[in-house]
Amino acid sequence: MAKNQITGRSAFLSVLKDEGVTHLFGNPGTTELPIMHALAEHPDLTYVMAMQESLVVAMADGYSRASGQLTACNVHVAPGLGNALGSLYNAKFTGTPIILTAGQQEQGHGLTEPLLYDNLVPMAEPLVKWAIEVTRLEDLPRIMRRAAKVAMTPPTGPVFISLPGDILNMEGGIDLGSSTRVDTRVRPSDEVLEALAARILKAERPVIIVGDEIVKSDALKEAAEFAEAFGCPVLQQSVSYGAHFLSESPCYIGGLNREQPDVRAALSPYDLMIVLGADPIRMSVWSEVDPMPPGLAMIQIGLNDWDLAKNYSAEMAVRADVRETLRALTPALVEKGGKALKDRAEKSLADLQEKNWTAKRKKLVATIDAREIVKGKPIDPDFMTLRIVESIPKDAVVVNESLTSGRLLNSLLAYRDRFGYHGLASGGIGWSVPASVGISMAQKDRPVVCVVGDGSAMYSIQALWTAAHHKLPITYIICNNGGYRIIKQRLKLFHKNEQFVGMDFVEPAVDFTALAKSMGLEAHRITDPAALEPAIRKATTTPGAKLLEVVVEGHV
Ligand SMILES: Cc1ncc(C[n+]2csc(CCOP(=O)(O)OP(=O)(O)O)c2C)c(N)n1
């Protein structure tokens, strides 16, 4: 017997652990039984069961987004992979490094097409960086090592491996290899740094747009120092799904939205857009208006080369790590700019004091508190959002899929650290309830607060069971407005139609409190605005998973 004689199933788990994976999110079927069998030999790998495959991938997605680490998850053959695709699309959108595996029928079935069989690779292919089926035991470790490397090399993203049962059950003397990470923390050449500094100094009215590579490259501090060095206003990219800048920096003026005329108006005062690791103006609903003002010059820095000059030409496009670039660029800029730059920064920072995020927040808080509706029932969603922000613990991680009810969340909640805020990104709803499970496991010393619309919650509500089973400190705040309010708003706006077919949760209404209790969570229904703060404080400071169903205004 060869020294390293090992089964495919055990090799699979050993290599995952060696790649730094600590949790395997999954939903088991017969084709996954070899893995379930082998888990007994690997008690240091935590299996996290989710009750549907779209949840499995969303949990893995949440774990990775809240830790920056590679995650792994496993689903069941063709129908399971099919269920997972919506969440895989979300992971592709955010470039989340996930190894998604699916059990596959034994190769011995040949062409006979047993139940549950289909060709898995082409199903996954459009949504992953690499998809492959293992056909020889010797290739299993090589494939896994390559998959981990591909997933983790920027631009990061999910990969897919199909695992036939015979490969998992086979035993042989195979080499498990070792882990490789490609170091991409590269900074531009001296010439390019010089040219960047010169171009920025030439601009009269520059603006910085920040995106997710600030989080991925851990550049929050460096980005704030860069902006403050020349008093440059900073806007968050149009999809505000992460803590992409320190909200309380004097330079931060808030986020772009996804209304083309608004974006065009917001950008038109500037003569240079400096994009840091972002797809700066990704839109949602079509409009005749182009969001990019004509003549606005752009320079773009980031490792995601697909985003560089994707839709609009860039005067300079630099493929480099955002943090490393800023570490070199800020001193170059300060040196080249000298006293003139320093004076300009001081003046600009003084101007920004009146219009930055912090100033706008102060005004917003005063308006919300002054509104009559504050005392009314159903609860005003803006009032709810403010109470949430004011009553959650300082170290809470906030997860946001609250659509219309939480429209002001990013204007009221400050981004203070890299992993403290995670929002729905791609638009594919049903992400946050399961993602919060992974986020909580990744940030296990921090309470998690998930603010989610009633409609979005119902896509993946059974993730509550996993949260309760693992006794996770998550508070789910369901914004219950009785239906798909955003879709109603749009039917009215785009089609002047107020006949809301298929958009109201009536006859019967959904009882979220009962649903949550049935899955083992402590749950309360809140209709009185005064009850909000004490309920949130209690839920977020006592152990275990909780659900607060807040009945909010849903009028269209
Ligand atoms: C996977 C998926 N299915 C359907 C939609 C379409 N959709 C977008 S928002 C929405 C309703 C969301 O309702 P809710 O979470 O209650 O938020 P509200 O609009 O009521 O604030 C729907 C159905 C989508 N974006 N993604």
Ligand SMILES: [Mg+2]
């Ligand atoms: Mg709703």
